[in-house]
Amino acid sequence: MKIRSVLPIVALSILLAGCNKPAGELVGAGQKGNFKEANPYGMVFIKKGSFMMGSNTQTAIFNQPDNQIMVTVDAFWMDETEITNNEYKQFVNWVRDSIAHKLLVDAGMTEYAIQPKDEDFDEENYLINWKKKIPWNSKDEEIVEALEPLYYSDGTINTTRLHYTYRWVNYDEAAKPQNRFDVAKGRYPVNATVRVDTAWVDEDNVIHDSTVVRSLREPSDLYTSMIINVYPDTMVWVRDFQYAYNEPMLLKYFSHPGFAEYPVVGVTWEQAHAFCHWRTNYFLSYSTVDAQKYRLPTEAEWEYAARGGRKMAAYPWGDNYARDAKGCFLANFKPYRGSYIDDTGTATMKVAQFRPNDFGLFDMAGNVAEWTSTAYNTATNTYVNDLNPQLQYMARKDDPDILKRKVVKGGSWKDISYYLQCGTRTYEYQYESKPYIGFRCVRSYVGD
DSSP states (O other): OOOOOSSOOOOOOOGGGTOOOOOSOOOOTTSSSOOOOOOOTTEEEEOOEEEEESOSSBOSSSSSBOOOEEEEEOOEEEESSOOBHHHHHHHHHHHHHHHHHHHHHHTTOGGGEEOOTTSOOOSSSOEEOTTSOOOTTOOOHHHHHHHGGGBOTTSSBOGGGOEEEEEEEOHHHHTSGGGOOBTTTTBOOTTOEEEEEEEEEOTTSOEEEEEEEEEOOSGGGGEEEEEEEOSOOTTHHHHSOTTSOOHHHHHHTTTSGGGTTSBOOSOOHHHHHHHHHHHHHHHHHHOSSOOOOEEOOOHHHHHHHHHTTOTTOSSTTSSSSSBOTTSOBOSSSOOTTTOGGGGTOSSOOOTTOSOOOTTSOOOSSSSSEEEEEEEOOTTGGGTSOSBSOOOOOOOOTTSOGGGGEEEEESOOTTSOGGGGSTTOOEEEETTOOOTTEEOOOEEEOSOO
16 A cells, blocks of 8 residues: 655554544535544544533642633544553654665665656655565665664664654644735735744754744645654653662663553653654545544543543542542552552553543553643633633744643652542643653544
């Protein structure tokens, strides 16, 4: 199967791309009938609903409750577990293989590309020949030399070269009143400008990015481009816990098959955002039906899903305590004053080891905290809309750090139970990676 894209893409067998179950005959706009979206593989349907958003109890710092608001959220799909090492590794391998294809084509081996018939080969724009396997173990000197940039001197993959290039429409800029399209004149205002990021890689394989201001003349001017290294930061296990022996996690957590079903960590918000973009493109390259994009959940979507329909419950399991009637802990977190093993885990655990909430979602509390798409502000609930509330800001390279904070929800293996509550919110900077923050994806539902 061929994948058409301006970016090199490798065809990998991937379940999380959203393989569809048959949904009957599909009908288009203007035809009679009801469209029913197929179930994305590994995702749970979250029906639309209303709930009180915000903490049910007083904050850990101030002796007063957080500001609660009644909000309504549209229906969406959500991954039933956090993205695992095995799933994220498919993204990493995809980037690795796509770069390998490009290196071979650049070395003159055009059989690794699909050439248009009766046309000269275009070295800038071509389709990858996915049927042509990458000869990783070849002894051919020409192939070895072509693939050499992908390896360190000891023969291991050079993870610093695993760059993913993508772009998206900056809706923040498009929505500015001064950039409103003039339908009477059929153009954007004469003085309309946009402020977006652009990125490039220099000869030393170093990623550079900067914020530029350009005139707005057509929709393509709204594109923001980014180049991101996709490999997780495995050093977080030592850097964040310097007075602990976490070298075994540093060395094997992402690479060893024994951790395949553990949640991926050491991933920044920017890497998670890139993963969603890749997952969307991969799904659409195989799907015969258009669909909403994969993305990070908004804070409201995450909290609504975590509550599982129990509007005022403190925790996802519907109770106000972190234990059941038998005294067993209901999530992987830090009980008491450091007796981590009391909940059967120490650091991260395999996903889905505790029972799901009423929506069928696992680990919405504990194990790892999760990135959301929402920008962090202490006063968010005082001004967001009550229908699909969201504070969205795609921070630019030259923005101050305070604008690069993203809401993190759910608590983790190293947190006390307060942070496991559905309404508790904290933040991390979008460029930071931690050994206790992962993510899961959502996809808006098509239809009512």
